[in-house]
Amino acid sequence: MDPWGTIARLPRREIEELQNRRLRYFINRYLYPFSPYYRRLFDQNKIRPQDIQGVKDLQRIPFISKTDFLATANDNDRNRDFILQPDKQKIRASWPPTELASLALTKIVRGQTALEDQLATEFKPVFMTFTTGTTNRPVPFFYSNYDIQNLGISGGRMLKLFDIKSSENILNMFPYAPHLAFWQVVFGALSANALALNTGGGKVIGTEGNIAAIEKLKPSIVLGVPGYVYHVMREASDKGRNFAFIRKIVLGAARVTLAFKLKLIEMLTAMGAKDVAVLGTYGFTEAKSAWGQCPSGPGMSSPSGYHLYPDKEIFEIVDPKTGQVQKEGRDGEIVYTALDARASVVMRYRTGDFVKGGIRYEPCPSCGRTLPQLSSDITRLSNITNMHFSKVKGTLVDLNCLDNIFAQIAAVDEWQVEIKKKNDDQFDVDEIIIYACARSHTNQDQAESELRKKFLLTTELTPNAFHWISRPEMVKRLELETANKEKRIVDKRPKE
Numbered sequence: 230m231d232p233w234g235t236i237a238r239l240p241r242r243e244i245e246e247l248q249n250r251r252l253r254y255f256i257n258r259y260l261y262p263f264s265p266y267y268r269r270l271f272d273q274n275k276i277r278p279q280d281i282q283g284v285k286d287l288q289r290i291p292f293i294s295k296t297d298f299l300a301t302a303n304d305n306d307r308n309r310d311f312i313l314q315p316d317k318q319k320i321r322a323s324w325p326p327t328e329l330a331s332l333a334l335t336k337i338v339r340g341q342t343a344l345e346d347q348l349a350t351e352f353k354p355v356f357m358t359f360t361t362g363t364t365n366r367p368v369p370f371f372y373s374n375y376d377i378q379n380l381g382i383s384g385g386r387m388l389k390l391f392d393i394k395s396s397e398n399i400l401n402m403f404p405y406a407p408h409l410a411f412w413q414v415v416f417g418a419l420s421a422n423a424l425a426l427n428t429g430g431g432k433v434i435g436t437e438g439n440i441a442a443i444e445k446l447k448p449s450i451v452l453g454v455p456g457y458v459y460h461v462m463r464e465a466s467d468k469g470r471n472f473a474f475i476r477k478i479v480l481g482a483a484r485v486t487l488a489f490k491l492k493l494i495e496m497l498t499a500m501g502a503k504d505v506a507v508l509g510t511y512g513f514t515e516a517k518s519a520w521g522q523c524p525s526g527p528g529m530s531s532p533s534g535y536h537l538y539p540d541k542e543i544f545e546i547v548d549p550k551t552g553q554v555q556k557e558g559r560d561g562e563i564v565y566t567a568l569d570a571r572a573s574v575v576m577r578y579r580t581g582d583f584v585k586g587g588i589r590y591e592p593c594p595s596c597g598r599t600l601p602q603l604s605s606d607i608t609r610l611s612n613i614t615n616m617h618f619s620k621v622k623g624t625l626v627d628l629n630c631l632d633n634i635f636a637q638i639a640a641v642d643e644w645q646v647e648i649k650k651k652n653d654d655q656f657d658v659d660e661i662i663i664y665a666c667a668r669s670h671t672n673q674d675q676a677e678s679e680l681r682k683k684f685l686l687t688t689e690l691t692p693n694a695f696h697w698i699s700r701p702e703m704v705k706r707l708e709l710e711t712a713n714k715e716k717r718i719v720d721k722r723p724k725e
């Protein structure tokens with residue numbers, strides 16, 4: 230039985246004590262003895278594992294970030310050092326006598342093979358997902374069977390949070406890929422004993438196939454990436470389908486605006502659904518886990534945060550410039566420490582995600598759970614530096630804001646922004662081309678002038694051209710049915 234229900238109601242002090250205890254246990258029993266990277270890091274910084282008594286001592290351990298496990302010219306497999314690598318000697322040297330005795334007993338009673346199987350189940354990498362870096366080569370993150378069990382636990386916790394019972398059906402439209410989102414739902418549904426259809430998104434069975442699957446399965450919860458879920462719902466609503474059974478839409482792998490959620494709800498309501506909630510999730514490869522938004526929040530205009538799993542991880546919020554740990558509720562970069570992982574393990578991992586409102590520890594005003602709550606106002610710190618098209622026409626553009634501009638214009642259904650060089654000449658000036666697809670019965674001229682105004686106001690840039698195009702053409706441009714993530718912003722300029 231997963232103890233989350235009990236943990237979710239513990240007083241704050243008991244949750245803190247639980248985390249301190251788990252941290253000590255994890256560092257002494259697993260991280261320091263078995264992780265080549267962290268053993269080196271501790272030794273180099275003269276940190277003894279027993280020096281870390283609780284969360285407050287974490288600050289002694291240096292941060293790591295993606296750059297620490299990306300391949301370099303000299304070392305292709307740096308990420309391997311993050312995998313726990315136990316052997317007989319290390320186990321003997323670091324585990325307490327009671328646990329060693331239990332291992333010895335297994336060997337005597339069930340034999341050497343049984344003992345090896347037991348250790349392999351806990352430690353041996355058997356599964357992997359990859360980070361979806363835009364500029365870097367993908368890095369694998371490994372799971373043992375123990376981690377797969379944890380992946381099921383976190384997925385099951387989300388379904389519980391969203392109030393989905395095992396008698397209700399689930400439709401998973403996350404793209405079939407070695408990415409966390411798809412598998413989080415697969416294993417979550419398995420562990421919750423719920424019936425799920427994992428369609429793999431548009432690439433595998435097409436949009437028609439997804440719509441047919443929804444009609445047949447009548448899921449009360451549909452999960453996927455925002456762009457594709459929207460596309461499917463839009464197509465279904467155009468065809469006059471009845472989706473009255475859908476209660477919850479759960480989105481992952483991208484940031485969504487309030488305006489986007491409202492559009493989606495409006496569409497589903499028109500298809501017969503009542504009181505639909507659109508909820509976000511937050512997760513990343515290195516955590517091998519995702520977290521869901523509290524569904525009983527005060528309302529759409531002030532979205533609730535993500536309920537965390539304090540027995541599985543520690544989150545810190547730090548100043549992105551100084552690394553200083555921020556006080557409760559303050560803005561900063563999200564830093565993650567695993568408390569119960571095997572195979573690939575990270576500690577004090579700087580996610581590159583910036584959260585406004587940080588973490589709150591008082592009981593949730595909506596559901597009463599005492600779990601720490603991470604604000605859902607999260608943006609990528611790296612959006613500006615990671616993507617090559619941050620500087621357009623010499624102006625630094627915050628691409629996070631484009632979503633918001635378009636979502637505010639009701640007449641726009643889908644959009645794409647293309648950045649290119651004039652005449653495709655690499656030395657010429659930058660050009661911004663907007664493609665938009667209109668909803669039926671709307672005033673396109675008015676929408677266009679409104680959009681141009683908002684665009685200029687927000688980005689200080691004037692689009693060079695504006696094209697209204699048909700939905701099929703837009704679906705192709707965005708690669709909605711073929712790519713894992715829609716091509717919302719396309720930079721066609723040659724890379725520097």
Ligand SMILES: [Zn+2]
Binds near residue numbers: 523524595
């Ligand atoms: Zn809550």
